Amino acid sequence: MEQQSIVVQESTTDDNELQELLRALIKKGISELRPTLDKHAIRYVTAEEAWNVDSAHAKNTIRTLEERGLLKPEPIGRALTCPKCGSPEVHSKYACPKCMSQNVEFTELLEHTKCGDIGARASFTKGSLLTCPRCNTILTNKSVDYRVIGNFFQCEKCGHRFDKPDVLHICQNCGTTSSYQEAKYIRIFSYKIADETLKDFQKELPILKNVKKALVDNGFKVQLQAKITGSSGVQCPFDVLAEKNAVRLVIDISTTGDKNDIIALLAKKVDVSPTEAIMIDLSNLDALASLGKVFGIVVFKTPIGQNLPDGFQSFLASLNPKDKMRKTAIPGGG
Numbered sequence: 288m289e290q291q292s293i294v295v296q297e298s299t300t301d302d303n304e305l306q307e308l309l310r311a312l313i314k315k316g317i318s319e320l321r322p323t324l325d326k327h328a329i330r331y332v333t334a335e336e337a338w339n340v341d342s343a344h345a346k347n348t349i350r351t352l353e354e355r356g357l358l359k360p361e362p363i364g365r366a367l368t369c370p371k372c373g374s375p376e377v378h379s380k381y382a383c384p385k386c387m388s389q390n391v392e393f394t395e396l397l398e399h400t401k402c403g404d405i406g407a408r409a410s411f412t413k414g415s416l417l418t419c420p421r422c423n424t425i426l427t428n429k430s431v432d433y434r435v436i437g438n439f440f441q442c443e444k445c446g447h448r449f450d451k452p453d454v455l456h457i458c459q460n461c462g463t464t465s466s467y468q469e470a471k472y473i474r475i476f477s478y479k480i481a482d483e484t485l486k487d488f489q490k491e492l493p494i495l496k497n498v499k500k501a502l503v504d505n506g507f508k509v510q511l512q513a514k515i516t517g518s519s520g521v522q523c524p525f526d527v528l529a530e531k532n533a534v535r536l537v538i539d540i541s542t543t544g545d546k547n548d549i550i551a552l553l554a555k556k557v558d559v560s561p562t563e564a565i566m567i568d569l570s571n572l573d574a575l576a577s578l579g580k581v582f583g584i585v586v587f588k589t590p591i592g593q594n595l596p597d598g599f600q601s602f603l604a605s606l607n608p609k610d611k612m613r614k615t616a617i618p619g620g621g
């Protein structure tokens with residue numbers, strides 16, 4: 288039975304795409320997205336980097352993944368944010384409740400025990416000494432010569448005295464000043480990839496490991512989750528990049544057998560011109576294998592759980608003669 292959920296009107300909510308986004312995180316070893324507060328926004332930097340998107344886009348995507356139950360939110364606290372621009376970099380200041388001046392001083396109210404004069408500490412201060420402003424006695428001994436009656440704020444602009452100042456929040460990004468009623472005191476979350484999803488994806492990882500090992504055993508330098516800048520200037524990500532002398536292999540894994548996976552690989556292949564572009568297809572569908580022939584992409588159909596694609600070793604061995612030919616082609620080589 289298919290459950291029809293309310294579809295947000297966005298083209299980026301296709302299920303396969305969402306799976307790919309999660310896969311991009313898991314392949315980088317990320318199972319949880321934690322927020323960072325910077326001047327402009329509350330951000331999920333690991334997601335931005337894994338998906339190569341800006342912070343607003345990353346947050347939209349996280350919301351979609353959460354709606355689909357693929358990410359589980361965990362409240363981790365609250366943050367004060369600017370009501371205008373959303374920046375969490377907000378500094379607080381005290382203000383006079385009467386004239387709103389931020390020039391307020393927290394001070395003590397002192398009483399000269401002998402003559403009974405009462406005033407703010409500032410009115411008793413003369414240089415480094417405390418002196419009663421009424422009788423000019425120098426007061427040295429706290430609780431004998433004088434006592435502290437209490438504390439209060441005093442406005443240096445209008446002279447108003449008060450117990451509690453107004454609190455103002457000043458955004459360090461856009462400069463907006465907000466009161467405690469206006470500022471947003473929002474919940475912040477970290478997001479975890481649901482355990483069952485994580486387990487599903489981790490099934491793919493052994494094949495990556497084994498493919499890497501086979502390549503290394505054959506003398507290749509191997510990088511997982513590598514990015515190569517193509518001739519168009521765009522960075523092309525590959526699940527595996529393997530290089531040996533002049534041979535460069537790029538490998539992507541498709542778990543769903545979706546033809547978009549091989550189309551994406553074709554686009555990258557055109558851009559980076561590898562020796563061979565290889566697709567390891569973990570689905571039990573046939574679409575990619577037939578498209579591979581048309582696109583000039585080597586497709587290895589491999590059931591999930593199999594250690595290494597059938598024929599992978601002999602494929603690598605078949606690359607070696609070419610390898611040698613290239614070497615002997617170098618002029619002056621013996």
Ligand SMILES: [Zn+2]
Nearest residue numbers: 399402419422
């Ligand atoms: Zn006095």
Ligand SMILES: [Zn+2]
Nearest residue numbers: 383386442445
């Ligand atoms: Zn004032």
Ligand SMILES: [Zn+2]
Nearest residue numbers: 369372458461
């Ligand atoms: Zn702001």
